[in-house]
Amino acid sequence: MDVEGHLVEEEIERYSLAASAEPELSQVEEHLLLCASCRKKVETSDVYVNSMRRAAAQIRAEEKRAPRWAGMAFLLAAAVLLAGVILIRSNATAPFAVSLAVTRGVGINAQAPAGVPLALQLDVTGLPAAASYRVEMVDRAGKQVWTGTFPGRPAKPLPAGIYFVRLYSPAGDLLREYGLEIGPLLK
């Protein structure tokens, strides 16, 4: 808190990143119950953090694709007949970055292609801080189709359908659920 009792930039950023630990978390949330100017700052910070996460995920995905294509050019030169097959396989195995943003509502707010690994970028804004979270993906019927951690390895390729990604604390408490629609393979 600053001298006037308002949240300082670092506290706001930690809160947006869901990295505030107790007792700071209680102090921040209690202050936000009463302070409109700090709520405004948190809203801006949430938007910024969310946008940077999505953009950073896009940049990482682009960086990963670039060497893959460079490598493929070499393979094309070496074995033209195999090129088509390699191209298909490469596209099929490159993880698709999918951002599951703040759940303002419980609807389906993200799409991803079927049949490719999914690099899940989960918005953990406002959640208790943890080094990693447990993630579970279930289908519409609630049947588990994949489990992993966030951050962690990409989720396995899934067929088209409606899925729900559930985020659990290390202690096993369900923290959040995101909707995800998986569609046909990207052309």
Add this chain to the structure above:
Amino acid sequence: MNEIIPPLVNPEQSASAADSATWASLVERIRTDDPSGMEELYRVFSQGIRFYLCRQLGTQDLDDRVHDIFLIVTQSIRRGDLREPDRLMGYVRTVLRRQVASHIEQIVHSRNNHADLEMGLRLSDRHPDPERSAIQNENQTLAMRVLHSLKSRDREVLVRFYLKEQAPEDICRELDLSATQFRLIKSRAKTRFIELAKRRFSLRNLVPQP
């Protein structure tokens, strides 16, 4: 200008400056069914409660949820559950957190039980709010512009911090940065983002509104 609204105190004071007597007076008026107590409770907490619920659960049924919180808080004050009026803020927060947790549990439970009846997913849930998605995509584009305008080391710092959530100390050590350099890279990028966003949208539209 500060916009804190503690009960019966100077709005220039901070939240923590609301003294025990003011909270005690508010709690006592609610306990004794004095309408001014309820009015003040709404005035002081309604925006903060809306903000918290909206951030955690979204805008769906927001008014009902806010109403439920006030109902729980006032009923428990009348029952005498809140023994220390100083803890009113903490108590409201506890009620909020419990309600959010229970709501998420309910969604999951209901979806698991009714999926076979096609009740878990209403038609309106199937489509993302197009305006919200458009704003999010625009903001992502602005963030891309900020990241691409940076030299590669600075971009790497931000990707590691925001995407990988790597600890600042580790980033500084691995990329040979001082803590001040690290803070500067972050604050410059944020300032740049906000400048671009202000230029692109009205400030109100930077944040998707409930």
